[in-house]
Every structure is written in structure tokens, then in C-alpha cells.
Amino acid sequence: MIAMTDITILEEKARTIRRHVVNMIFEAGSGHPGGSLSCVDIITVLYFHQMRFNSSEPDDSDRDRFILSKGHAAPTLYATLAECGYFSVNELLSLRKMGSVLQGHPDVVIPGVEASTGSLGQGLSISCGIALAAKIDMKDSRIYTLLGDGECDEGQVWEAAILASHYKLDNLTAIVDRNGLQIDGPTEKVLGLEPIAGKWREFGWHVIEIDGNKIPEIIDAFDEAQLRKGKPTVIIAHTFKGKGVSFMEWICAFHGKALSKDEMKIALQELKGD
Amino acid sequence: MESKSTRDAYGDALIELGDHPGVIVLDADLSVSTQTSKFAGKYPSRFINVGCAEQNLMGVAAGLAIAGKIPFASTYAIFSMRAWEQIRNTIAHDKLSVKIAVSHAGLTNGPDGASHQSLEDLALMRVIPNMSVINPCDAIETRNAVISEITRKGPTYIRLNRAKTPVIFDDNYHFKFGEAVKLTDGNDLAIFATGTMVHKALEASEILKKDKINARVINIHTIKPLDEKTIIKTAKETGAVISIEEHSILGGLGGAIAEVLGEQYPVPMKIIGVRDVFGESGEYEELLEKFGLTTKNIVASAREIVRRKR
Numbered sequence: 001m002i003a004m005t006d007i008t009i010l011e012e013k014a015r016t017i018r019r020h021v022v023n024m025i026f027e028a029g030s031g032h033p034g035g036s037l038s039c040v041d042i043i044t045v046l047y048f049h050q051m052r053f054n055s056s057e058p059d060d061s062d063r064d065r066f067i068l069s070k071g072h073a074a075p076t077l078y079a080t081l082a083e084c085g086y087f088s089v090n091e092l093l094s095l096r097k098m099g100s101v102l103q104g105h106p107d108v109v110i111p112g113v114e115a116s117t118g119s120l121g122q123g124l125s126i127s128c129g130i131a132l133a134a135k136i137d138m139k140d141s142r143i144y145t146l147l148g149d150g151e152c153d154e155g156q157v158w159e160a161a162i163l164a165s166h167y168k169l170d171n172l173t174a175i176v177d178r179n180g181l182q183i184d185g186p187t188e189k190v191l192g193l194e195p196i197a198g199k200w201r202e203f204g205w206h207v208i209e210i211d212g213n214k215i216p217e218i219i220d221a222f223d224e225a226q227l228r229k230g231k232p233t234v235i236i237a238h239t240f241k242g243k244g245v246s247f248m249e250w251i252c253a254f255h256g257k258a259l260s261k262d263e264m265k266i267a268l269q270e271l272k273g274d
Numbered sequence: 275m276e277s278k279s280t281r282d283a284y285g286d287a288l289i290e291l292g293d294h295p296g297v298i299v300l301d302a303d304l305s306v307s308t309q310t311s312k313f314a315g316k317y318p319s320r321f322i323n324v325g326c327a328e329q330n331l332m333g334v335a336a337g338l339a340i341a342g343k344i345p346f347a348s349t350y351a352i353f354s355m356r357a358w359e360q361i362r363n364t365i366a367h368d369k370l371s372v373k374i375a376v377s378h379a380g381l382t383n384g385p386d387g388a389s390h391q392s393l394e395d396l397a398l399m400r401v402i403p404n405m406s407v408i409n410p411c412d413a414i415e416t417r418n419a420v421i422s423e424i425t426r427k428g429p430t431y432i433r434l435n436r437a438k439t440p441v442i443f444d445d446n447y448h449f450k451f452g453e454a455v456k457l458t459d460g461n462d463l464a465i466f467a468t469g470t471m472v473h474k475a476l477e478a479s480e481i482l483k484k485d486k487i488n489a490r491v492i493n494i495h496t497i498k499p500l501d502e503k504t505i506i507k508t509a510k511e512t513g514a515v516i517s518i519e520e521h522s523i524l525g526g527l528g529g530a531i532a533e534v535l536g537e538q539y540p541v542p543m544k545i546i547g548v549r550d551v552f553g554e555s556g557e558y559e560e561l562l563e564k565f566g567l568t569t570k571n572i573v574a575s576a577r578e579i580v581r582r583k584r
Contacts, residue, residue, distance in 0.1 A: 061342065108368050115340055119363045125330045126364060129337015129345075132322060136298070136343075156360075159330035167322075 002219055006049075009248065010215050014044040018244045018271045020079035020092055026264040029094040031104070032072040034254035038179040038212070039073050039146060042237055045218040046144055047080050055085040058111060064141050065114050065130055069123020070148035070177060071105040072256075077112065078102055084182035085110035098224065121154025123147065124174060128160050131172040131232075142226065145177045150182030153191050158203065164232040165204030173225040174234045175207075179241040181252050200234045212237025244271055277438040283413035285309025285433050287420035288346065294319050294424060296344045300324060302331045307436070308348040308377045324399045328353050332360040332372070339370035344424060349371060350394035351379035351433060358398055365429045373423050379409075380470060380520030381565070382436040384558040391553040397525025399431040400498045402435040406430040407497040408451070409519075409527075411472035412442040415495055418449035426451060433469060437558045440473045441491075454501040455473040460488030463514040463580055466505070468494045468527045471518040471546075472565060478572035487580055497527055502534050509535050514542045514583040516575050520567055523547035528578075542582040544575045 011037050017040050025031035043066075048232060051064040068077045075095060082089040083146040087101075087110070101109050105118025127145040134141050151157065164172055169237035176196065184190045193199070197207045206228045218237070224231035241255070242248025245267040289312055291297045303326040305311040314321035324331045328349055335345040347354075354361070354376045365372045376395075383390045399407050408423075408430060410416040416434065423430055442457075455471070458479050467475035472493045479489040490512055492504065509515055515535070517528035528545030535541060548565045562568060 011389050115336070116364065116368050121329075121361060122333050122336075122360055122364055125333020125360075126337040126340065128330070129334040129339070131337070132334065133298075133341030133343050136320065137341075156327075156329040156333065159324070159327035160333065163324055163327070163330060163334065207555045 007215050010048055013048050014040050015271050017044060017079045017083060019268060021075045022267045024075045024092050024095045025258050027093045030096060030258050031075060031222045032256050033259060034248060035070060035148060035179065036076045037243045037245060039177045040076050041081050041213050042146060042175055042218055043076050045059035045215060047084055049219060050222045062139055063140050065143050067115050067119055067123045067127045067145040068106050069145050070151055071118030074106050077106060086134055096161055101126055120151040121156040122159035124157055127172055128164050128169060131169040132167060134195040143172045146177060146235055149176055149178045149187050149193060149234045152187060152193055163205045165264045168230050169232045170229050172232045176234060176236050177239055178236050179239045181241045181255065183255050185252055197236050204231060204233050206233040207236060208233060212239035213243050246270060275440040276456060277440055279436060279438045280410055280413055280416040280434040280571060281309045281436060283416040283421060284375055284420055285312040287417045288313040289316060291424060292423065293348050296339050298322065298343045298345045300331055300335055300345055300347045302326050302328050302349040304349050310348045311341035328357045329360050332357040332365060335372045336364045336370050339372050344373050345372050348375050351376040351395045352390060355395055355398055362402050366402045369404050369428050370430050371427050373432060375434060377434040379433045380438045381553050381561040382558055384561050385555050387555040388552040393522045393548050393553060396497055396521045400530060404428060407471040408495055409433040409497055410495050411469055411493050412439060414441060414443040414447050415449055422449055422451060435470055439470050442473055452496045452499050452501060454504040455493040457491040459494055460490040461512055462487045462489060463576055464490045464492060464508045464512040466492050466494050466517045466531055468497060468519050470520050474569045475518060475572060477569040481573050482576055487576060489576055495529055497530060500530050505531055505534050506539050509539045510542045514545060514579045516544045516579060518546040518572060523549055542579050544579050546571060546575060
């Protein structure tokens with residue numbers, strides 16, 4: 001059991017990261033606020049609770065690793081890495097600017113980024129490769145990868161899903177950020193994914209469904225995944241696109257649109273915390 | 275002359291590398307054809323069959339390289355092109371040491387027809403930043419190139435063939451990545467050949483001697499990075515060049531040489547290759563004949579270009 005105080009700390013950390021994200025995308029003038037905010041709680045729990053790593057020893061071969069397959073949520077990853085000490089939080093506002101290391105989508109030039117991503121559908125395959133290497137070397141490190149729900153339209157995701165199950169990659173945990181929206185509209189209207197949990201189950205995965213914006217549920221899901229042997233686990237994390245900013249939640253337009261100055265002010269006010 | 279396919283040499287080279295614990299071999303359900311089955315039989319724990327899923331093949335190989343392994347990813351040349359974007363965005367962009375060793379390139383998969391032949395791969399791989407491209411000319415060069423790749427960082431595309439072709443080099447041959455290999459002396463023209471066309475260029479140079487035309491045959495095994503220095507020097511000394519490749523005339527060896535000479539030392543040039551069409555079913559040698567990838571065509575082209583020079 002994790003103490004309530006720890007959960008409060010994680011919730012505060014998530015709010016801090018959301019504020020970074022809102023500021024970063026406003027300064028950049030472009031980016032993907034909706035899908036960045038939906039997955040903040042998941043990435044916060046991974047980096048501040050679940051994963052074993054040391055930001056001052058980034059090349060430690062026994063570290064747990066995270067691959068952001070939905071690379072358009074880069075601001076959330078960057079804000080988290082900065083909060084972990086991989087680089088200064090002062091650099092965050094250089095996102096997407098000429099000369100900055102903070103590329104529009106994750107790039108290995110950025111300290112803490114394990115693989116360049118952004119072209120959808122590739123992160124799960126990469127994670128399978130890392131997980132296979134860990135199995136071959138008999139390491140107990142774990143690999144986490146976050147996919148978008150729209151990303152599950154990509155055929156490569158399912159190629160990797162078959163492989164992970166075939167090779168019994170129980171050191172691999174995938175999380176699907178099930179915010180229900182993709183660029184052209186609701187996922188079920190663009191290209192129906194349901195029953196998404198059933199699809200993963202039939203592909204041989206252990207499936208856990210949670211509220212992906214509730215930190216205690218995220219923690220429990222990762223614990224359960226770690227205990228499940230013999231098959232990979234996928235966490236279908238039901239989230240709200242734009243989570244934390246009332247006027248953005250469940251609004252498709254905020255997939256790939258920066259906030260105006262007024263919108264940013266309201267957003268930051270809402271993310272101030274209690 | 276002994277004959278052996280380069281895919282066969284690749285399979286043997288992997289066995290030689292078997293004691294290297296970092297070597298992982300991946301295949302996409304074509305392990306018998308690509309000859310990775312030899313490694314699979316001997317080192318099953320370091321062989322990963324991803325099924326016929328080439329995009330995943332490249333992604334999984336990328337992940338293994340990220341974790342410090344040296345993955346060799348194999349399938350047919352044409353099917354690796356299906357994962358071009360994965361190769362570009364994940365493997366090449368991140369400079370991962372993934373060795374993409376693919377068989378049945380060019381027309382060597384004759385009877386299977388156009389869908390299984392690969393005449394565009396050199397162009398598609400060459401255009402990607404950070405990517406190295408090796409097209410060995412025989413079994414010995416293949417073996418040496420594969421062995422040397424183990425210590426070279428970064429991604430490489432190694433083009434292999436189904437057909438048995440003459441073994442040109444002997445066991446003393448030393449493969450040097452990125453360095454063109456002069457095979458014959460001559461100052462009347464240069465023949466830059468790659469892969470399966472190298473032995474045909476050698477045959478042509480013998481025939482040309484009867485016409486008192488001395489051709490300098492140069493084996494370009496590394497298409498990228500191209501040995502620009504040797505190419506420019508050779509153009510200066512011979513004044514006329516032919517390129518020949520079992521590939522489209524667009525963007526492959528001929529294209530690469532034309533880019534260099536066009537900018538730095540233009541001389542009359544003839545590019546021999548498949549002229550922007552698809553292949554078709556037929557025996558390998560019949561197809562080479564149809565598309566002009568023959569000793570006879572090299573000889574005729576050489577005579578013509580020497581005339582143009584005068």
C-alpha cells in the first residue's frame with residue numbers, strides 16, 4: 001500500500017508537469033496539448049514512483065526504460081525528465097525552437113530520451129526489442145511504453161503485440177492512453193477500436209482497465225503488471241484529452257493546437273492546485 | 275571458377291560470428307531463403323523470428339541495438355523496403371547499429387517475378403542520412419564485409435543475392451569499408467561495377483583488350499559512403515566512365531557517380547542498369563539478357579564511350 005501523503009505528492013507533481021506543458025506549448029506556438037495533458041498522470045507515476053533509474057547515471061544498463069510511442073506528447077515527457085533532473089527546467093520553454101535540443105517530437109539528443117519517436121506505431125516494436133535483450137541477458141529490468149489510442153490504428157502495433165505475447169515478454173508493460181479522440185475526431189467515428197481490451201486480450205496480453213487520470217489506480221495497475229508472469233500486460237488507461245484544463249477536456253480541436261494567451265491564463269489558474 | 279551465392283556466404287559468416295554474445299539474428303519468416311537458418315540452428319537463443327512482419331522486424335532490431343546488441347535483420351531486399359520509414363525514423367535517425375542484411379536483391383529472384391525483385395533499394399537506402407550501403411560482389415567479399423561490420427558503429431544495408439555467382443577474390447582479400455577496389459589497369463575508360471555485375475565487367479575488360487581498349491575495372495562495394503576520391507581520380511585518368519549495376523538506372527551506383535562527377539569532374543558517362551521498369555518472371559540469366567545487364571552490352575557501351583571521348 002502506498003501512503004496517502006505519497007499520492008498527494010504525486011498529484012502535486014502531476015500538476016507541476018501540467019503547468020510546464022501549458023507554458024511550453026504556449027511559448028512554442030504549436031504542439032499537442034490535448035494528448036500531452038491526458039497522459040501526465042501515467043508518466044508521473046512511472047518516473048516518480050514506478051521505474052528504477054538514476055538520472056545521474058543515464059547509461060546504467062540495468063535501468064528500467066520508458067518509450068513514448070505517442071511521441072506527440074513530447075512536452076509531458078520533457079517536463080518530466082527535467083523534473084527528474086536530466087536537464088534544467090529552464091530549458092523547457094525552448095521547445096520546438098531553432099537550436100534547442102527539445103525537438104517537436106522525442107529525439108535521442110535529449111538527455112533521458114531512449115528512442116526517437118513521433119512516427120506512430122513504432123514504439124511497441126522498439127520496446128519489444130529492448131525487452132528481448134533483457135530476457136537474453138537475464139536482467140530483471142522492465143520496459144514501459146505509452147501508446148495513443150488512435151495510434152492503435154497502425155498495423156505495426158499489432159505485429160508487435162503478436163510478438164510480445166509469443167515471446168512471453170512479461171517484462172514489458174504497454175499503456176494505451178484511451179482518451180477517445182484522434183486528429184479527425186472521436187476514435188470510434190474515425191476508425192472504431194472497440195472492443196479494444198478484447199483485442200489485446202485475444203492477442204495474448206494480460207489486460208487491466210483503469211481510470212488513467214487517477215494516480216492510485218495507475219500505481220495498482222503497474223504493481224499488478226509486474227506480478228503477472230508469462231505474458232505482457234497492457235493497461236487500457238481511460239483518460240480525458242486536455243485533462244486538468246476544463247475547457248480543453250474532450251475537445252478534439254486541442255489535439256494539435258496551441259493555446260491562446262487568455263486560454264493559457266485560465267489553464268494555469270485551474271492548475272494552481274489546492 | 276567457383277560459384278557461390280552471397281546469401282550463402284552471409285549465412286556462413288553469421289556462424290563465424292556466433293561466439294560474439296552481442297550478435298542477434300532476426301528474420302521475417304524467410305530464414306531458409308536468407309540463410310539465417312544456419313545461425314538459428316546453432317544459436318537458437320539468439321535467433322528471433324518475427325514472422326512475416328517487416329515493420330516490426332526493423333523496430334525490434336532497433337530496440338535490440340538500443341539495448342547494446344548487434345542485430346542482423348534479414349528478409350528479402352524488396353520486403354525490407356516495406357519498412358523504409360521505420361529504417362529512416364528509428365534506425366538511421368538514431369544511428370543504431372542495426373545491420374540490415376537482405377537477400378534476393380536485383381533480379382536474382384527471377385521466376386518469382388516483379389513483386390519479389392528489388393531494383394530500387396540502393397536508391398532508397400542511399401538517400402537516408404547516416405545509412406551505409408554495401409553491395410558485395412562475391413562470397414568472399416560478403417564474408418569479409420559482414421565480419422567487419424561487427425566493429426563498425428551505425429546502421430548498414432548489406433545487399434545479398436539468391437543466385438550463385440563466380441567467386442572473384444581469394445581468402446587473402448581484405449575488405450576495406452568505403453574504399454573502391456581496382457581490379458584491372460587501363461586508361462582508355464573506367465568501368466565502375468557493383469555486386470553481381472563486377473564479374474561481368476571483368477569479362478568485358480578481357481574482350482575489350484582484343485580491340486586494344488584497356489578498361490580499368492573498379493569494384494564499388496560500398497555505395498555509401500562513396501569513394502569519391504577514387505572516382506574523381508579515375509575519371510581524370512581515363513576520361514570516360516561506365517557504371518553497371520543490377521538495379522534501376524535511377525539513384526543507384528550510376529546516380530551516385532553522376533552526382534559526384536557532374537559536380538566535380540564531368541566526363542562522358544554511360545549508366546547501365548534497368549531502365550525505370552519493373553522486372554518480370556523468368557530465369558535469372560534470361561532477365562539479365564532482357565535488361566541488358568550483360569558482358570556484351572558492357573563491351574558495346576565501352577566501344578561507344580571511347581568513341582565519344584575522342
